[in-house]
Amino acid sequence: MSQTEHIHWFRSAAPYINTFRGKTFVLAIGGDLLRSDGFDHLIHDIALCHHLGIRLVLVHGCREQIDDRLQAAGIESRFHRNMRISEKSAMPVILQAIHEARSCIESRLSMGLPNTPMSGADISVIGGNFVIGMPLGVIDGVDMQYSGKPRSIDCDRLRELLPRHIPLLSPLGYSRSGELFNLPAEELAAQVAIQLGAEKLIYFHREYIHRDDSDQFSTAECLQAIASGEAEGGLASLLGQAVDAVQQGVERVHIIDSSLDGGLLQELFTREGAGMMVTNRFYEGLRRASIDDIGGILELIQPLERSGALIPRSREQLELEIEHFLVIEKDGMIVGCIACIPDMESRMGEIACLAVHPDYRKGGFGEQLLAAAEEQARKAGLRHLYILTTRTSHWFLERGFEPASLDFLPEGRQRSYNEERKSIIMTKTLD
Ligand SMILES: CC(C)(COP(=O)(O)OP(=O)(O)OC[C@H]1O[C@@H](n2cnc3c(N)ncnc32)[C@H](O)[C@@H]1OP(=O)(O)O)[C@@H](O)C(=O)NCCC(=O)NCCS
Missing domain, CATH: 3.40.630.30 (Gcn5-related N-acetyltransferase (GNAT))
Incomplete structure (x- = not known):
């Protein structure tokens, strides 16, 4: 990039920087992304956004890490409706996998980011019992055991922390009776965004629906894509969460191409974007x-x-x-x-x-x-x-x-x- 282009790019990013300062974005980071080559770059980009004054909440998943650990322990991974059945005997292994994923993110955000554009950045990552969970119960006659869903989220405490710290939420919910439930990270991220009143909810995913004319999708278009089979599997469940989030007040949900280096920055600071955006802002009437x-x-x-x-x-x-x-x-x-x-x-x-x-x-x-x-x-x-x-x-x-x-x-x-x-x-x- 020539110096002139560089200056032009920087100027074109200025309105976004200004608009996003002080805004709350929830980022859902899947377990596959933690293992990808682009993860280190994503960490730098997260650090950059934090230093630009964007209030970030990270929610991590760890499906791949759990699968691997269960396999190593000789325990079969069982799913129903694309949701894990977390058996009691498997919970210690599931918890190990969650801690492994969490530590991976915490350590990268703590390493001072040497030899990077964010060298010297000091980032405070915070965890805690922010999420109360409850059991999913029995679905279609299948007992989901220790798989749960979010029951309440301590948003007041998260808001207090947000200006200076990055809360990192693991897919776990603590119950009032002292039990732990394994929660779906995508749903947890959506609930955090809804209850915090976040401006953006951002998912990273390898697949998304690409259209030449527009990357904006209304909730109605998403539901149609799910019904027609245009979106299936993991993408269909992400779009389902996106629809819920938008219908409950999150202005924009982004699904960013997780294989794209710099996808987060491209989506946030350029007009082209880097995936799809679900919003009803331009569609309601x-x-x-x-x-x-x-x-x-x-x-x-x-x-x-x-x-x-x-x-x-x-x-x-x-x-x-x-x-x-x-x-x-x-x-x-x-x-x-x-x-x-x-x-x-x-x-x-x-x-x-x-x-x-x-x-x-x-x-x-x-x-x-x-x-x-x-x-x-x-x-x-x-x-x-x-x-x-x-x-x-x-x-x-x-x-x-x-x-x-x-x-x-x-x-x-x-x-x-x-x-x-x-x-x-x-x-x-x-x-
Ligand atoms: C101009 C107009 C389209 C704005 O519509 P709107 O839906 O109220 O716009 P928004 O909600 O996006 O913006 C509202 C803001 O614009 C301000 N605003 C409205 N008319 C304005 C004017 N003539 N000059 C400066 N600001 C004006 C409002 O005070 C409000 O600001 P505030 O909330 O800080 O008080 C509407 O006022 C209108 O139809 N005016 C008459 C027709 C007209 O003048 N059209 C433009 C022809 S060039």
Whole structure:
């Protein structure tokens, strides 16, 4: 990478660094990852995120370690519905495997990271009885014995620790009666993220669903992928946890390609990402407009046109431009809209007709619409967005737009600029 590219990359990462500082991310690290070549690099990346002020909770699994130790002890690994049956006689061996996995992570995070970019980093890893577990019980007539599920998590204590320490949770739950249960790490991670109110839950997995046009999946799309068999086995159960987490308030769940060196940093600090993201943020009612929405859009924008906030648009003009509109629909009513009208020659797009119904303002709909329009523009290969506004320049300023002069606009748009309206021209470069 040349020095200029380096500087450009660093600048492009700055908004993410700023956004993520003080946010809580839960990372689920599977037992296979602990043994992979990329594990040392992942530890450095975790250390880097911690030092950038991201609050991290690590949840580790150890399926492979348990399998190996059981095999060495001559005990058969038994599963039901892809969940381990933790027999009483196997528990001492299971505990040894869990401690082995835990020590592996603790030791790597303690080694001072010599000869690495994080040399000298001092990281405090904390463990404890944060998780109360309970037995899974009998499923389909199969007694799951000492396999359990999380019953409660001491989030208050975790929150107190988070600014300075990295809590590392093993897949164990302590019961009120003093027993220990082996918990599925993926479910534990999801529950920790939900109960802590984490901004992100991050899984590492070799398989994920890849699509050329978007790495974002709604919960509905995930459920469909599970039902159709597109996602099966381990990926299906991860997506199931992801759906639960998103439906219970975790804004984004990432499934990062575990074989990719630097996958965590790529997902967090670049626009391309490194796997799939499950979120309903852009899906709840936000969609491309169709010709049937024109009546609803007109109802929304006509009062704003009368007040002068928006330039009047005829029904005919809307019909011509409808493919460039996005809308938010709530209870059968169009409550928000935006258009991004592309000019492919100049690779610029005009943001137009941004409106949110007065009853729904200050809820982030405006921002969601703009983010979705930006995403659409990027995919269409546009380089810049611009907006002509009379009253909303500060709203755009706060969202990365900058004032520009008339000659920045595509020539056709320069000619149609209404001098009397004196709109402020603002632009944003799409990276
Ligand atoms: C601008 C508009 C789309 C924002 O919609 P929204 O869903 O309320 O937007 P968000 O929830 O993402 O953002 C709300 C924030 O923007 C602020 N905001 C709203 N209008 C603003 C303006 N004209 N200038 C600066 N900030 C503004 C709000 O005060 C709020 O900030 P706060 O929570 O700190 O008080 C909406 O106010 C609207 O429809 N306005 C009338 C039409 C219009 O002016 N469109 C733009 C044409 S260029």
